[in-house]
Amino acid sequence: MPKLKLWGGVFLFACIFVSCHSTRKLQETASPAFTVLSPEEQRKYDYFFLEAIRLKIKGESDAAFDLFKHCLAINSYASSALYEIAQCYFLSQQNTLGEESLTKAVTYAPDNYWYSQILVNVYRQQNKKLQAVDLLEAMTARFPNRYEILFELAEIYNLSEEYDKVIDTLNRLEAKTEKTEQLSMEKFRIYLQMNNSSKAFKEIESLTEEYPMDMHYLTLLGDVYLQNKKEKEALETYQKVLSIEPDNYPALFSLANFYKQTGQKENYEELLDSLLYNHKVSGEMKASIMQHFFLEVAEEKQDTVKLITIFDRLLEQNSDDAQIPILYAQYLLSIGKEEQAMPVFETVLQYEPDNTAAHAMLLRYAIRKEDREQIIVICESGIEISPQSPEYYYYLGLAYYQDDRLDDALEVYHKGLANINGNEVKGIISEFYSIIGDIYFQKKQQSDAYMAYDSALVYNPANIGALNNYAYYLSVERRDLDKAEEMSYKTIKKEPQNYTYLDTYAWILFEKGNYTEARIYIDDAIKNGGENSDVIMEHCGDIYYMNSNQDDALKYWLKAKEMGSESKTLEKKIRQQKYIAE
Template sequence: MQTRTYIIILSFGILFLVPRFNSAQVDFNKTPDDDLGNIEDQFQEYFYEALKQKGIENYDRSVEALLKCIGLNDEPAVLYFELGKNYNKLKNFAAAEDALKKAVSKAPDNEWYLDELYGFYAAQNDFEKAIETIKQLVKHHPDYKEDLATLYVRTKKYDEALALLNELDKTHGISANRDRLRNQIYKATGRKKEQIKNLEQRVNDTPKKESNYLALIFHYSENNQKDKAFETAKELLKINPNSQLVHLALYKFYLDDNQSEQAIESMKIILKSKEVKPDAKLKVLSDFVKFVDKYPEYEAQLVEATTLAESQSDIKTLEELGQYYLVKGNKEKALNYFESVLRLDNNNFSVLQNVLLLKLDLNQFEHVLEQSSDALSKYPSHPLFYLISGVALNALNQPNKALEVLEEGIDYIVDNTKMEIDFYNQLSKSYTLLNNTAKAKTFSDKAKQLQTSNKK
């Protein structure tokens, strides 16, 4: 959009910004030499009053002053321009449109008036009128052409929009914003062949630009032209052997083509790449895990790749690895990855639970006791951490402390029968350790009663 030029007018101690106008202007510096001088004085007084009232947001009073100006001299286009802006602020949209159109009719080449009218129509979602107005603006400033293309898309004039986008690309080169508009058109119209043809032409025109290849690969794949996508990816790799992003496509093609070694190499490149986004890495890692589930002989390569992934300090990747090893039954490995997550994000609640439960399974009771105490300071009303702490204390033969923790934590249980059973079992164990068999049996019976009623 063009930069507006303003005349600064100082009046009544207030600074106003008034757009420069080009036709039927009143010369406020003219010395009156006849009876019309009084009229000009009045006009000037009302005009400055209008600006002052607009400056302090008294738009209705500004309108009154402008109408008095028009009563004295209705020729200056700026009066209608200012009037239209005031009406717009007062949400009198019909009057605003009439006034702005009047200003444009009096000064059809004034870019400020056209821009204001265009902005008014755009704000009213009157896109057809906005298009007609912006076409006049384009004659003065070609920068408005991209706005016009956007309006064509909004009004489903896709052919006109594409023609304008092609013109702008040819003149100014490719831009991400115009590409988004272009892709929006292709999606709305289903012109996949035209979209691919456009991308093929870009690859031919600029054969060393990686982004063109990547876009073409994506749209070939989306259009079920896998062979062409694969060939394009391999062509990009020839032109740019150091490309990392191309492997996001290549590893899948290699997997589909049963080229396991090449697929694994591509996945390794992705997992250690700084250019690939974490979400994309996570998807690749998930595919790698599925591949190894199918072909266990490649587990060593997965371990190597996950070591690379861990070095990138990517929380989502590390958590995914922890879940993978948890499912595989490798608790030590799972615990290592989950603890790596906590080092990066010590407020990750679900991972904290996994870490504590795994440490219980691995009999790391001292660590559990210390970590569950920290967890309770953060989450003082969460019963699971009381239970975990109680289990660890019983395991360490500290039943009195276990009873204290368990009796406090059980009060926080809400609609969780399984957890309530676990609490009763641990309370029974604490009393057993204290040789209080009666109390131990009471809580053991409560646990059994809940188990029986829960089965019904």
Template sequence: MMTILRTIFILTLVLTSGYNSFSQKKKKKKKPQVNIERVQFLTDEEKVEVDHYFLEGEKYFLLQDFSKAMTAFQKVLDLDPKNAAAHYKIGQIYSENNDMNKALPHAIFAKNYNPKNKYYYLLVTHVQTSLGDLNAAEKTYAEMLANVSGTENYLFELAAVQLYQKKYDAALASYQSAEDHFGPMEEITIQKQQIYLKTNRLDLAIHEGKQLVDLYPNEPSHALSLAQMMLSNDKYEEAEQFILSKVDHYQNNERLYIFLSEAYGKQKKYAKAIEVLEVPFASTTLDLTRKIRTMAGYLAMLPNEELNEPLLRLSEKLVETHPNSYQALAMTGDLYYNINNRPKGREYYLKAVEIDGSNYNIWQNILSLDLEMEDYDAVIEHSEKAIENFPNQATLYYFGGTAYLIKKDYENALKTFNAGKAYAARDANMKSLFHGQLGDAYNSIGDHNKSDEAYEIALDAKPDNDHVLNNYSYFLSLRKKDLDKAFEMSSKLVRDYPENSTYLDTHAWVLYMMGDFQGAEKNLKQALLYEPSATIIEHYGDALFQLGKIDEAIIQWKTARDMAEDTTTLDKKIADKQLYE
């Protein structure tokens, strides 16, 4: 209890200082600073009562019994209506109860009665800001700063209120006053810098940023903020020069090198931009995803002789720093792929799936490279491994089945395509691709009924599947079956692809089988303008022979023989001057 009473006594001395100050002014016969009534004279007995009730109010206020505290302070005002300290405490109680409209007149009365007490001003500003009257709060802060010495630290609150009202020049003046009083400070410089940015005075903002860097030379965050500001405002050359002046001081600061790389990149100095990334890429603290995203930005520029080597060194640094990251290995695979080093790209993709085989896109990249490199054994091996991870992905079965088909392992091709076609059923394009390959495989083993059935399903799913239209019509022509249907399909092909030599050859052969040798000759001659092959040239010779142009036919057969791998039939045709189909 002694502690509470002692605290109350001390607070009373502070809060009632307004009364004493007024009395001193009265004795010195100075004019009051505010236009209010003079305090009534109290008897000694009344003064004792005032002190008693005030102490009671303070006690209950400290105990947060605001109802009893209010009663006590109101009794003080009954005896002494001009008691500034009591008005202040009543204002505080209303404020604590969030009744700001009732708090405001008491707070203002206390402040006006004793314009030298900063706590009275602060209560007024608190109530005014709570009521949203920031303009009034600004004036109250300014009044306090003018009337109460030692309150210069509230220049920051004044500036904050001005900033909230977007009175930027007024806020700048307040911060400048604070700087004049306290000297250069981090908070002041940062706030001035932000105001300059908001008001599009970039040069002044940069100037403040440089001052901040000079004031705190061992704090890299300020240099980083300034560099970022320059970059964000397209000051790329200035950012480059500033960062270069600081990289030795902030050695191995990875973010600074990233900003330097950005400055170079924005100026299209791409090789330099990549080279300076070696420092952050060697760091294990920099987020791997960010490194990969940065590298990915350069892949679209490849191949590029200027960038190939710097990017390869960067990728080596990436893998060296993150040897167990499948993302780092896959990104390196992407890099090699984009500089046309397919084997090396596949090597890194394979390393990536050894660590984590759960990324479907990497498996697709591997299989695409296998096919591109015509490594069909690898296609089969890798598609099977991929299917272990993704058994419901139709594309994987398509890769594997196609490799078997190319290797003429028709049994496994059919097995693979039939296993995967169920997963392709919902996608019309994929369904057509699967059944097109099934048609080829069945045709190769002589099961023409299943082959035709598969082709029909493929065309039903995708009527413009040019691969199926070509093979189906060609195989029908070889069997001299449904030639009208074959003609319809091959005619569509040459309409849609008038410069495709393979499709022109197919259409010509359908015409040939229908006995239209002139039509066949015409289309074959057209095909020879684009991509002449041994087969097309041989077919052209056959058409010429049927038209009675024997010598011309033999010339074409000889040309075909020089290009063909198997010349048995051509040799007989040439030797016997006779057709063998």
């Protein structure tokens, strides 16, 4: 038997609804003819029902089901218990029993909207269209102000192509509310489905008659004519609008589309130009016009230079509307002109300083270009506008760190920790503390560094960057080497080909005197890219020396020197041809 999937989340909502309202209130909807409980019986019912709800929330479904059954033994007409039992049946895929119990709940509590709505969903899920329609029709009488019932009826009729009933239902809706564009357009669409174009156009015409002074509807009528190849009627309608309101820009835009559709290219382009460069036309309409140009360029594979020229001219108007620069930037990205798009995103921020998408694009581009100055500018303004966004603190701190502005970096990360929600972004908080630890170690504040690493691992015990650096710095100080080995081993288990982590683990083993094992891991580090690191080259020489391989040790020390190593003891190692501890 297929598992029943209830529609639209209504089932879940109703569960919450039932659980959060008293059983007494739910039972008040039932007819008093069914049963009247004594105060003692009502007290027992309430107790067992609430206990069943508690068990259900705990996930003890079987025990909850038994208590709901016990509630029915107290009052066999209790709609609240029947509803919960129906839910239990559905969850255990006993759909027939679930439907029976839910039907009883609706029968005993006909004024509970959610019980009825969920039963409608059950009928629809099981393709029981007639039962769904009958129940919805009954609900229209019981809940006359719930207009969504009629919308759902119209949807069912439409799916079964019963178009006369769709029209009738929409008319019922219109009688309850008012004549609206949404309803008229839907009726227009249905009439066209019925091949009744006369009634279709009459429906839109009736909308203009209902609101004769609203030029929007008259323009809409012209658009409908145009979309359905009635060019003559469309032109007459647009001209009527413009005779009343010569500066009706939506009507002018529609007229431009008329020119395009009828092949009057010169008139089309001239009218669009007059709209685009008119300061009184809204940015929203200009954006719509430019989107039309997008389609033309894409469909006709035209050169994009013309479009870019138009955008540039529009930007020169210095409008205070961000829609055109946003659209322009998106267009430039779509044709691969990322670098050209960045100044346009900066223009967007002049109009909308809090535009997060523009900030994100500029930051991403600056990071990819490794433009630290730009990263700093973007992140500093980003923090002012969005102080709870962790990415600005993260990249600003890194930029300061790389510029050797250690105190500024610390201040940024501490400010970030104070402003962002640690419960939501624990991984990022962990990264902040990890970098703080690195900075403190650079400042030779080892105790503060280790406290920061400990905090990083509290928020994310699997932060392998923190694990590696913590372990390495412990090994540099030759302290807590067992702890360092344990942390470092986690990193190479996670990334067994990461030469940095392999080097750290090898060096810890070296410091512990496990020279043979250290050589295995330092060799792996070299094989996986470590040959490009002067530090790893020197470590390799040290480890080879302690494994009684002085010739290869000297070779690696010389390579480290050639790579520009700043080690304090490297020259002595080479000169004396022996390992010298720092």
